[in-house]
Amino acid sequence: MSMGLPGDLTGAFEKDSASSNKDRTGATRITAGIDVGSRTCKVVLLDENAEILGTSIEKSGIESSETAQEMVTDIVETVGAEKPALDATVATGYGRGNVDFADQNVTEITCHARGLIEQFPEARGLIDIGGQDSKVIKLENGQVIDFAMNDKCAAGTGKFLESMAETLDLQLSEIGPLAKNADEATELSSTCAVFAESEVITQIHQGAPREEIVAGICDSVVDQIMGQVERVGLEPPIAMTGGVARNEGVRRGLEAALDTDLLVPENPQIVGALGAALKAT
Amino acid sequence: MSEIDYREMWAELGMDLEKHDEFLEPLSDHYEDLFVSQDNRPEGMEYFNEVMQNVHHSRVAELKSEKEAGNPVIASFCVFVPDELVAAAGGSSIGLCAGAQYPVSTGEEVLPRDMCPLIKSTMGFKLDRICPYFEVSDFVVGETTCDGKKKAWEILDEYKPTYVMELPQRKSPESRDLWEKEVRRFKDRIEDEATTEITAESLGSAIETKNEKRRALKELYAARKADPVPISGKDALLITQLAFFDDTERFTQKVSNINSTLENRIEAGEGVAPTDAPRILIAGTPMPLPNWKIHDIVESSGGVVVCEETCTGTRYFEDEVPESGETVSEHIENLADRAMEINCACFTPNEERVDDVLRLAREYEVDGVVYANLEFCLTYDMEYRKIRTALEDKDIPVTQIESNFGESDVEQLKTRIQAFLEMIS
Numbered sequence: 001m002s003m004g005l006p007g008d009l010t011g012a013f014e015k016d017s018a019s020s021n022k023d024r025t026g027a028t029r030i031t032a033g034i035d036v037g038s039r040t041c042k043v044v045l046l047d048e049n050a051e052i053l054g055t056s057i058e059k060s061g062i063e064s065s066e067t068a069q070e071m072v073t074d075i076v077e078t079v080g081a082e083k084p085a086l087d088a089t090v091a092t093g094y095g096r097g098n099v100d101f102a103d104q105n106v107t108e109i110t111c112h113a114r115g116l117i118e119q120f121p122e123a124r125g126l127i128d129i130g131g132q133d134s135k136v137i138k139l140e141n142g143q144v145i146d147f148a149m150n151d152k153c154a155a156g157t158g159k160f161l162e163s164m165a166e167t168l169d170l171q172l173s174e175i176g177p178l179a180k181n182a183d184e185a186t187e188l189s190s191t192c193a194v195f196a197e198s199e200v201i202t203q204i205h206q207g208a209p210r211e212e213i214v215a216g217i218c219d220s221v222v223d224q225i226m227g228q229v230e231r232v233g234l235e236p237p238i239a240m241t242g243g244v245a246r247n248e249g250v251r252r253g254l255e256a257a258l259d260t261d262l263l264v265p266e267n268p269q270i271v272g273a274l275g276a277a278l279k280a281t
Numbered sequence: 282m283s284e285i286d287y288r289e290m291w292a293e294l295g296m297d298l299e300k301h302d303e304f305l306e307p308l309s310d311h312y313e314d315l316f317v318s319q320d321n322r323p324e325g326m327e328y329f330n331e332v333m334q335n336v337h338h339s340r341v342a343e344l345k346s347e348k349e350a351g352n353p354v355i356a357s358f359c360v361f362v363p364d365e366l367v368a369a370a371g372g373s374s375i376g377l378c379a380g381a382q383y384p385v386s387t388g389e390e391v392l393p394r395d396m397c398p399l400i401k402s403t404m405g406f407k408l409d410r411i412c413p414y415f416e417v418s419d420f421v422v423g424e425t426t427c428d429g430k431k432k433a434w435e436i437l438d439e440y441k442p443t444y445v446m447e448l449p450q451r452k453s454p455e456s457r458d459l460w461e462k463e464v465r466r467f468k469d470r471i472e473d474e475a476t477t478e479i480t481a482e483s484l485g486s487a488i489e490t491k492n493e494k495r496r497a498l499k500e501l502y503a504a505r506k507a508d509p510v511p512i513s514g515k516d517a518l519l520i521t522q523l524a525f526f527d528d529t530e531r532f533t534q535k536v537s538n539i540n541s542t543l544e545n546r547i548e549a550g551e552g553v554a555p556t557d558a559p560r561i562l563i564a565g566t567p568m569p570l571p572n573w574k575i576h577d578i579v580e581s582s583g584g585v586v587v588c589e590e591t592c593t594g595t596r597y598f599e600d601e602v603p604e605s606g607e608t609v610s611e612h613i614e615n616l617a618d619r620a621m622e623i624n625c626a627c628f629t630p631n632e633e634r635v636d637d638v639l640r641l642a643r644e645y646e647v648d649g650v651v652y653a654n655l656e657f658c659l660t661y662d663m664e665y666r667k668i669r670t671a672l673e674d675k676d677i678p679v680t681q682i683e684s685n686f687g688e689s690d691v692e693q694l695k696t697r698i699q700a701f702l703e704m705i706s
Contacts (some may be wrong), residue, residue: 133693144703
């Protein structure tokens with residue numbers, strides 16, 4: 001799958017198609033991390049030196065275990081591994097329990113923290129906003145010392161943004177840039193996507209500029225996340241991962257609320273899978 | 282005893298047999314999956330399997346014959362209700378079913394949706410007519426532990442006589458006096474129902490019998506302090522849950538049998554979980570039958586529950602009633618005293634509960650605390666703040682789980698609990 005997915009969380013979807021980082025014919029040991037998220041499935045392959053051999057992102061689909069298996073097979077093929085068998089596989093994410101070929105399953109909290117520390121060893125906090133969950137992790141010397149997750153519903157996550165974009169007849173990828181252009185933001189009092197949708201419709205009918213509505217939507221996500229941040233108590237440096245890290249509106253909103261710049265990895269969606277692959281090493 | 286036709290018995294009790302089948306049938310498989318399949322269960326659990334697999338059968342038949350013999354059968358919900366008085370009048374007391382999701386939607390027909398699942402479940406059990414204990418009892422004893430309960434009793438009373446005890450909300454001498462008056466009033470109410478008068482002797486002996494049950498449970502919990510722990514948290518929880526239902530003396534005997542097994546296991550260093558399995562204290566609201574959700578998640582994620590600071594745990598049995606009384610009046614004073622020692626979140630202030638949690642965390646050498654409260658249980662939810670701070674001061678990791686009896690949040694809870702276990706291992 002090489003095109004952007006309809007309804008993809010980031011709107012900036014691209015298959016990070018297994019770009020080989022180095023001549024990998026020398027790899028003697030290959031480990032895989034598989035992050036089966038609610039919306040997308042991420043795979044990272046590492047060699048024995050914890051160098052990334054390749055990565056891949058696809059829509060999770062209904063048969064997430066099969067999706068994951070195919071992704072792993074594809075990626076092993078793409079990176080031209082001489083060693084087609086994986087030495088160790090760790091599954092993480094919402095669907096971690098269903099990846100029947102994984103050797104172990106580890107939660108996304110632990111894997112995200114591990115993946116992040118690999119990229120930003122100095123980080124003391126992590127905000128991850130994915131397709132249907134969000135998490136805030138407090139780190140000390142690279143170890144998780146506290147965390148919070150959103151409760152039962154998907155308020156304040158990618159799914160919320162996705163459904164708001166749909167109401168406004170926008171692509172998800174348009175949300176961030178539009179929010180940036182807004183001088184003001186409308187206020188959204190509902191955190192529930194169903195209620196928020198009727199609120200947004202009311203705002204449209206009242207003639208509020210689209211930029212301002214979009215900015216209000218991003219602010220609403222920021223408010224939700226800040227509730228979790230305050231519960232855990234984060235201190236900078238703080239990083240942001242997950243598909244929503246690609247959304248400029250939310251990211252800037254969080255930076256303003258936290259009064260600090262966020263560290264965002266080059267590929268914020270694969271941090272959990274990277275952590276899982278490192279756990280498998 | 283000749284073979285009892287239980288369906289006939291349930292029909293005689295006025296139950297809805299169709300709904301009852303629908304409710305009860307999956308429970309047996311669920312129990313098999315969660316309990317019988319556990320590795321290395323201690324000897325003696327067979328009795329509790331039997332009780333659980335026949336949860337609406339033989340015990341109900343016993344109570345029904347008690348009732349036919351003119352002895353009161355009284356249903357309650359709360360550890361504050363002094364069931365010694367019921368026993369002293371030759372009656373039986375039972376704790377009602379309140380931990381199933383099945384009747385919740387029926388409960389919501391007469392109750393707000395945004396309220397405690399325990400109350401909704403209870404109400405639904407009555408409205409659906411699927412709980413034989415409800416049907417076999419003469420009346421229900423409610424108490425004023427929270428706003429939800431106290432208003433629910435007014436509604437429940439439309440369907441089943443409900444007697445309410447006013448539980449004070451402060452641990453002051455005035456409150457204690459009020460409670461003593463309430464205990465006396467309860468005694469009169471039971472005597473109205475019973476054919477036997479409560480005497481100093483019968484009450485003294487009931488106090489001793491109930492204390493023996495408490496001591497057996499204390500011993501069971503003490504065994505859980507061992508490392509490796511000789512019994513799973515699920516099994517221990519089940520035993521405490523059944524303490525509310527079973528015949529007191531028989532139950533005490535069966536728990537004592539388990540306790541001897543556990544003693545041998547401890548000596549042999551035999552456990553149900555590896556020594557490196559994170560040891561968890563669960564603190565919070567009661568987990569009435571058949572709610573085993575949090576224990577199951579903890580124990581299937583590699584942890585082991587070693588203690589419950591709940592009403593289906595230490596709050597049920599830690600405080601004994603002094604046996605020093607010589608007259609009915611003295612016994613009643615002692616019964617009233619016990620209530621003031623139970624550190625339920627209905628009291629304000631309730632600093633002693635913070636001390637309890639810290640003490641239990643230390644005594645059971647726990648690696649972390651899972652603070653579990655039912656949705657919409659404001660008092661327990663709000664006490665989390667204090668308990669969290671106190672635990673953090675002692676560097677004891679803690680996480681809060683708010684849930685209900687349904688299955689819809691199980692996957693999210695698994696992630697949170699597994700992550701918590703990974704964090705503390």
